[in-house]
Amino acid sequence: MKGLILSGGAGTRLRPLTHTRAKQLVPIANKPVLFYGIEDMAAAGITEIAIVVGDTHQEIRDAVGTGERFGVSVTYIHQEAPLGLAHCVLIARDFLGDDCFVMYLGDNMLEQGLAGFVAQFEQQRKQDSRLATDSRALDDSQPSTDCRAGRCRAQILLAPVGNPSSFGVAEIGPDGDVVNLVEKPRDPPSNLALVGVYIFDASIHEAVRAIEPSARGELEITDAIHWLIRTGHRVDHRILEGWWIDTGKKDPLLECNRLVLDTITRQVDGMVDDTSRVEGRVVVAEGVRIVSSTVRGPVVIGAGSRIENTFIGPYTSIGANCVITDSELDHSVVLDGSHVIGINRITDSLIGQHVRVVRSPDHRSAARLLLGDHSQVEWE
Template sequence: MKALVLAGGAGTRLRPITHTRAKQLVPVANKPILFYGIESMVAAGITEIGVIVGDTRDEVMAGLGDGSQFGAEITYIPQDAPLGLAHCVLIAREFLGDDDFVMYLGDNLLEQDLAAFVSAFEAARSADQPPEAQILLKKVPDPHRFGIATLDADGHVVQLVEKPADPPSDLALVGVYLFTARIHDAVAAIEPSGRGELEITDAIQWLLDQGERVRCELLEGWWIDTGKLTPLLEANRLILERMERRIDGSVDEASSVEGRVVIAEGAEIVNSTVRGPVAIGAGARIVDSFVGPFSAIGANCVVERSEVEHSVLMDDSSVVDIARLEDSLIGSDASVRRSARKPRALRLMIGDHCQIDVE
């Protein structure tokens, strides 16, 4: 089995962070989102991985390399324009060949054990009526925002529709799919939707219309599309809660480190309190400060005389003399500090699409 990972989106909902960074490489618990998906593929025994790349291809390729750091072999497949998930399958035809494959959205995180999901599909393929596709579904409160599946009384998939104005169910398609080579016939047969895209829901519906079986599983755990600030911080919280305590950096005698905390090698905690779950990256310095639960402090960051909680600080950023910072995402090389200049004033240099909440 092969994997097709989609990493070509522009990330408009996470601007201005994604003006300078691929959305799939924004860190969660100090690790790029995309890395979690790649690692789950390898853990499931899938090492031949195709990655769809777009305008941010140089950064994605620099981050993933040839895949050897993950124990995988990565092939990059350029997509010149975002023409839909089914279009990704279409342009990956040569790489995929006739193999079964898992398709994974690179900005999604899910609790589901991918290895078990793959094993269930492989077991079903040996049955009398083998499926040509397998989808993962999750009940959602706002189904009009997703591809939606309708099941019959026996739990079989009978219909799929993309972002319906009047949803027929509340079962959304999670960003992971399994396909046989039959899907190539489907993506070649469908037409672009009203959005101008080749929809993967239309391709799967084509399989159903041809009498093919589409297997489904209901996701019991969490699933997060990290494309906006609030879900990204929620994903950071969930990942941090799963970490094991590890202290590789230095903590002085005047400091307190409580709970599930990871302090990377080279990081320094000086006269500060760190209360987990928290991840602190290599080379970071926390001085005369409090870092509270669900915070991820990136490599070489500086936090001085400040309080930070439920926030993500990306590499090389600094927070100085800030009484309280929470629910925040701070980009790389950014500086947040209280100035002593007179007259006292709020002085900002803010890029497009920023949001500033003033106390």
């Protein structure tokens, strides 16, 4: 089993932040979103991974490297333009060969991980292989470990949603197989939305070559899956366990940060002076200085940051080498190297790298911010 992570795209829904960085590298609990997907694949036993990259390819290469620190080997495949998810499969053909593979959207976050999803697929493949053997339908010339010997089809991950008209939606037949896929239907056949995690066998390569670009000029993976169904291939599904968040917008990203912070374990490695209080599940990295401040978890604070005369409230992630003084901050994400000085309250905010948020004359109000890298904001 191989892995294919899609990390192209312009990240337009997170601008201006993503004018200067890859959306897949925006941190959740001080770790880039993309890293969670790589770690999930490694935990599922997938060690050969290709990452499809676009205009932000160098930043992603610099962050991920060879994959050695994750226990995987990473290959990079450059997509010249955002031509669709099925186009990513098309250009990854040489890497994928005839192996089964997991395809994963690089800005997705899943609570359940991938291990169970992959294990269910492998179990179904083994069951299909046994049935094929019993019916003497298996070609004896194929080795038992070959993907085709298990007739491993395709498997998609689905989640019930309250607004299915906003998603690709699957229609499930009485035997549990997927019988139809509809993109953003006016009259949805179900409330089961495509999550953005798929497993395919080699038959998908014929499918992506057979389909035509959609009205928006892209090769749609939903069209390729629908082609599999129309040509007699079985497409299985699994229902998502736990939460799923597309981190491509500010508010879902903050919600994802909250959910991940709820799972952290307290670890205080930095300096906390005698006049400060660090309460609850808080991670304070080495080199952090907390002076005359209160930090109420869940919170993570990155290496080298300084917190002084400040209240940091729950569900806040502060990156490395930040300075937060004379301020109040909660339910927010602050990226590396930013300064927040003299701000009475910041909440529900996403602040980019090397941002300066400083107060002019004293003015009391809560702020809601989405700031790109190297911004500077003054309160009048």
